[in-house]
Amino acid sequence: MSDQSPTPVGDQSPTPGEDTSAEPAAPAIQLLPDVDPDKIPIRIHDMTIAYHRKPVLWDVDLDVPEGKLVGIVGPNGAGKSTMILAIMNLVPKASGWARIYGKPYEEMRRIVGYVPQRESVDWDFPISAHEVVTMGRYGHVGWFRRPSRQDKQIASEALDKVGMAEYADRQISQLSGGQQQRVFLARALAQDAKVYLMDEPFAGVDAATEAAIIDILMELRAQGKTILVVHHDLQTVTRYFDWVIMLNTRVVASGPTEEVFNDTTLNKTYGGRLTVLSQAAQAVQDYETGRA
């Protein structure tokens, strides 16, 4: 955030969350007030998250409709990964909440599948691809117990689904980046969820793997599942996603891709438009470090 150039703008609004720029034709942030909350896979309300008092997500209000393939885009440090973690209540919130089908994550985690960033784990760990995928069953297995033969069977099927059956016994560092990402996807499939949260499943994969992954995601969508994907490649957004969330600390846009993904919202997401917020963040940081 602080690396954005402080372009002087006339916006002197005291509330950083307020949208003061020209209104686009369709509302940029589309909520689903008429839908029964129990039918909304992911709803985020008034959520603010800060690390060391530096805001990472600010005043986030979001509804994600059921059965859609949803992309989250935004610059580095926009809070995309944090939002995924926040939906699972894995980071402390300064305010607000996230709900899965109207209930807290803790009650619903069995229907949520998670694909973390590939770089977040040590791939030299002594473990086979099949063992990693079997971890997807741990939520069903529970404390102290061992995965059953059926759990292992489900893991094998998930590996087969992503085209990795022949690599089941490989140690994971002996896989290519794309194959590692497929293993992570297989683990999420083994979770047998209704809502999937995926943190950059396309990062560092080859074209063939990207095509294979998107095929699987579309198949999941066809089964009525909701998939939230942190994505970096703006070129493919309109092709891949029904719904897009554009994020830069606060939500710039959220809605059907063809309605909200345009130059105006892109500029607001990636351009230096959030100067008041950046300035406020910088002021807080300066205060913390004693420079103010």
Added chain:
Amino acid sequence: MFDFLSVLHLEDATVRMVLFGSLLIGATGGALGSFAVLRGRSLMGDALAHAALPGVALAFLWTGSKSLPVLITGATCTGIIGVLLIQFITSRTRIKADAAIGIVLTVFFGVGIVLLTHIQRSLVGNQAGLDKFLFGQAASMVEDDVRVMLVMSLFIFVVVLILYKEFKALIFDPNFLQSLGYSLQKVDLALMGLIVLTVMVGLQAVGVVLIAAMLITPAVAARFWTERLHVMVALAAVIGGVSGATGTFLSAQAPRVPTGPVMVLVATGLFIVSALFAPRRGVLARWLRQRANVLRERRHHLLRALIELAERAGKAGPFSTQELMDELGWERRRVKREAKRLRRLDMVTLAHHGVEATPAGLAEGTFVVKCHRLWEHYLVYRDILAADHVDRPADEVEHLLTPDILERLEEILRRDHGIDTDRVVDIHGSGSGYRPAGRERGEEVG
């Protein structure tokens, strides 16, 4: 008949008991060490052990008892205080973990030494015998001690069995484990608790200074042999157990040699053997793999040079060392050495007038050249690279392509681009059969 057992004193119940105790210590150290090392907590184990020393002294001063459970309780208390202090320092200040560990470890150890010295002085001579906690004295174990250690070790192994899946996931992917609803704090606390217990089990025989090595060394040695966590844990337990028992036995051969250092030396010996000779991960295996790659590349280059010279000359050979040197950019010595190596493989014949490929050599050489050239064509036609950029990537790929990949490549180029792949390599014609990639499109080839 030579009585081996009696020479080793193994028929002596005390000796057997002491060896059994050492074996237990090594085995628990190795097993728990695997988790500690993979979790990046091995230095934490070291800090814990050093922080245990003042606890031993304080427990003695307070109770006047030298019984192992009492001393271990004291050691555990200060050990845990030390670990908590490290966590407090790293979470509340900007001091990094290694510095925090360094501070806590040395301060606690210093306090421990001061207390020990005080105890030694106030009692006559060495009566307290607490100095064995510095470098370890396995021989000082009595039956009750071993019994206590056995109970603790069994407890540790049972908990590891029960929480194996949780530990594995905690270390590999904590975020994911947490997303499944497991409490990271609880799993981590359980693992840390077991590490504490493991250190305490070995305190008397190995000593606070070196016990960390019994956590780290067997685990790291075991990692060289396997790519599976459960095998690593079992193997580290075996390596640790062997080091423990052997170290105790060897140190008993000379008077007043502390056990800890000898155990550590044995474990280190096993580590060195593992690091050097383990298949796949070992240094030697890696070196042999690289060496085989280098030799294969040189063989391919020499054969390719022979083919390309033959194409230009319109005859199969022979070609002089000088011609090969010019073609390959190699020194005379290397050309001669590689040519001799190829003769041993029956790929070339050597005569005073030069080097000539045998039918086997021609076949492999033709294959390599074909791989190189067809890959260049492929890169150009697929618009992956410009015609003047394809030589180097093709150079790398030519050593790796397999016959069936080449077959597919030929099929694609023949079908989609009308290239007569049989004429790509032609050592008998006038060399007109081959046109470099990109020529057909009228592009400049550098």
